[in-house]
Amino acid sequence: MSAQLILAIPSKGRLKEQVEDWLADAGLPISAPSGGRGYTARIEALPQVEVRLLSASDIAGALESGEVHLGVTGEDLLRERMVDLDSRVELLRACGFGRADLIVAVPKSWLDVDSMADLEEVAHLHLVRTGRRLRAATKYIVQTRTFFAKHGITDYRIVESGGATEGAPASGAAEIIVDITTTGATLAANHLKIVSDGVILKSQARLAASLAADWDAGRLAVVRQLLGLVEARARAKGSVMLVWPAEQDEGARKALAGLVAGGARPRANGLLLAERDLLAAQAALASAGIGPVAATRPEHLFEPVSVAAETLATRVTA
Amino acid sequence: MRLEPPVPLAALAAIRAPFAEAGAAPVEVPVLQPLALLLDLSGEAMRPRLFVVQAEGGEELAMRPDFTIPVARAHIEAGKPEGRYAYEGKAFRAAPEGSARAEEFLQIGVEIFGNGDPAEADAEVAALAWRSAAAGGRDDLQITFGDIALFGAFVDSLALAPALAVRLKRLFTRPRLLAAELERADLGDAARPERFVNPLEGVPEGHGASALRQLWGIAGIEPVGTRPPDEIVRRLAERAEASRTPSLSVEEARAVRGYLAVSGAPMAAMYAIKALAGPATESLDTALAGWSRRVAKLVERGVPEDRMTFAAAFGRAFGYYDGVLFEVRSPVLGDERPAAAGGRYDGLPARLGAPSALGAVGCMVRPARAFAGGVE
Numbered sequence: 001m002s003a004q005l006i007l008a009i010p011s012k013g014r015l016k017e018q019v020e021d022w023l024a025d026a027g028l029p030i031s032a033p034s035g036g037r038g039y040t041a042r043i044e045a046l047p048q049v050e051v052r053l054l055s056a057s058d059i060a061g062a063l064e065s066g067e068v069h070l071g072v073t074g075e076d077l078l079r080e081r082m083v084d085l086d087s088r089v090e091l092l093r094a095c096g097f098g099r100a101d102l103i104v105a106v107p108k109s110w111l112d113v114d115s116m117a118d119l120e121e122v123a124h125l126h127l128v129r130t131g132r133r134l135r136a137a138t139k140y141i142v143q144t145r146t147f148f149a150k151h152g153i154t155d156y157r158i159v160e161s162g163g164a165t166e167g168a169p170a171s172g173a174a175e176i177i178v179d180i181t182t183t184g185a186t187l188a189a190n191h192l193k194i195v196s197d198g199v200i201l202k203s204q205a206r207l208a209a210s211l212a213a214d215w216d217a218g219r220l221a222v223v224r225q226l227l228g229l230v231e232a233r234a235r236a237k238g239s240v241m242l243v244w245p246a247e248q249d250e251g252a253r254k255a256l257a258g259l260v261a262g263g264a265r266p267r268a269n270g271l272l273l274a275e276r277d278l279l280a281a282q283a284a285l286a287s288a289g290i291g292p293v294a295a296t297r298p299e300h301l302f303e304p305v306s307v308a309a310e311t312l313a314t315r316v317t318a
Numbered sequence: 319m320r321l322e323p324p325v326p327l328a329a330l331a332a333i334r335a336p337f338a339e340a341g342a343a344p345v346e347v348p349v350l351q352p353l354a355l356l357l358d359l360s361g362e363a364m365r366p367r368l369f370v371v372q373a374e375g376g377e378e379l380a381m382r383p384d385f386t387i388p389v390a391r392a393h394i395e396a397g398k399p400e401g402r403y404a405y406e407g408k409a410f411r412a413a414p415e416g417s418a419r420a421e422e423f424l425q426i427g428v429e430i431f432g433n434g435d436p437a438e439a440d441a442e443v444a445a446l447a448w449r450s451a452a453a454g455g456r457d458d459l460q461i462t463f464g465d466i467a468l469f470g471a472f473v474d475s476l477a478l479a480p481a482l483a484v485r486l487k488r489l490f491t492r493p494r495l496l497a498a499e500l501e502r503a504d505l506g507d508a509a510r511p512e513r514f515v516n517p518l519e520g521v522p523e524g525h526g527a528s529a530l531r532q533l534w535g536i537a538g539i540e541p542v543g544t545r546p547p548d549e550i551v552r553r554l555a556e557r558a559e560a561s562r563t564p565s566l567s568v569e570e571a572r573a574v575r576g577y578l579a580v581s582g583a584p585m586a587a588m589y590a591i592k593a594l595a596g597p598a599t600e601s602l603d604t605a606l607a608g609w610s611r612r613v614a615k616l617v618e619r620g621v622p623e624d625r626m627t628f629a630a631a632f633g634r635a636f637g638y639y640d641g642v643l644f645e646v647r648s649p650v651l652g653d654e655r656p657a658a659a660g661g662r663y664d665g666l667p668a669r670l671g672a673p674s675a676l677g678a679v680g681c682m683v684r685p686a687r688a689f690a691g692g693v694e
Binding site for chain 1: 489
């Protein structure tokens, strides 16, 4: 039996559900082994995979150390854990959920502050007036430091925040905050506004591979299968398959020549096309008198090679 | 933690000797310093270099990354007007990843507090750093000077709009923003920021804060934090004013670029700066005269003039230095690893709670670097 490939997924909360739904939807449902205490699980379709349930931030640490081969967690957490993220992990895929922005926010009452340039000036005024640096409450220390340095802000300091960061300006623990937001409702409720060019990261959940993990041909083959399925499922979602009667094939092809030129792919007595082109295709076929035409959605749409999996293979075998 | 290679006792004694002759009182300061204070004084750029420790339930402490702040604290707590202190001990800095630098290292140094002639004190301290470093036996040492305050005097000579002058001086320590500012000058009107309209335009003097509160009320804004309304009112007006007034002219930008590029023998550098200056040279002339005296006193104290360099752009990334600063470097060690360094930090004592203005200047030598047989 070849060695196991370890995939870490979040152990709780909304993100856990989303990751499980995402894998199940791709045809890789997770099943907890009988008698397990909930910290490991399996994927029936890929027996070589051991699923490990970790907290979202521990997943970033496990990817850094190479304890796990693959992990799904928020990009914000990955970037906070590893300054040089791109040299430590390969980001295989954006998952399309777990979206959140890491932003800089200031009190709404600061009518003179719109941009990071304003903030740079106000931070300096604060230092001159109080002899102390402007305080930014955050748990995202690394990204705050890098972003503020990029904007030339030096007269500030970070106050580490354990939770409820958005309350720091009102409680007097800090003047401004750097935090994750999804809808902005919490910021508004705390009388804060986002600085116009203060979006540090547009984050979402990512499937990432550790470059420090122990890789071999067997494990890379599993990544190809897993990624192949996930990518095929995502590709399928935007696609529609049309099938028309064989005797009308010539007319149908003529009617849809424009779409083929635009990237739709001919199939035997049919066409694979992007969902957004469905109505245009149907109109063209109808006016050419073609029918009945069946339109179906593919479950998966496989390509022979996963570019992301091959990139990983090159990086870990180089 | 990585240690330094040992320095033979005889070499260490030679490096230490100039400090013993400086007439300074030996001082011991705690290894552990309040983290919040260090970050507040040195800035966030220092955080990745600090080793942080914490007793259960206690405040976060950092192992001293140098002696300047601890010695300044000790002086201010002692409540004396003047003081000269010599120290010797370990300081601690986390090395950047992949670097083989020592993280625990010996420093010997001096800090002088007082309101005497600053040029005299600068020269004394820099000469001390030079003699101590040179006692380590390296024959390729150079001393590089910068002067943060000199840039301010140079900007004053250009007779710019006050807001622009204030902004430029601030940007000296923010190279990226300064570069952007100079670039804007080249682009001319095309790069002018959008006109900012002050929502309190026309509100009479003295009524700004109450007008701002009314505006908050109308807009349904609840103020949070302790920023004074007056500061917001003032800055709204300044922002509007700044968006109306022209940025640097092409000629002014050229002068600033020329200033930043000046690097060479100190007196030649001063002539070059004078040649680049604008029409209002009063404070610049004073500063340049200060440098003539400084160089003369350095030579008097045994620093060879041909080993001195003045680099106008040097000193842009140092936390609390605000005047003259210097580094004693060796090409073998590289510019990133000075054998000795120091400078003036007149602004720091007040921020540490000194009751009145207090001049402050100091230097330190790293014996393991100064020692000619050493590798670090």
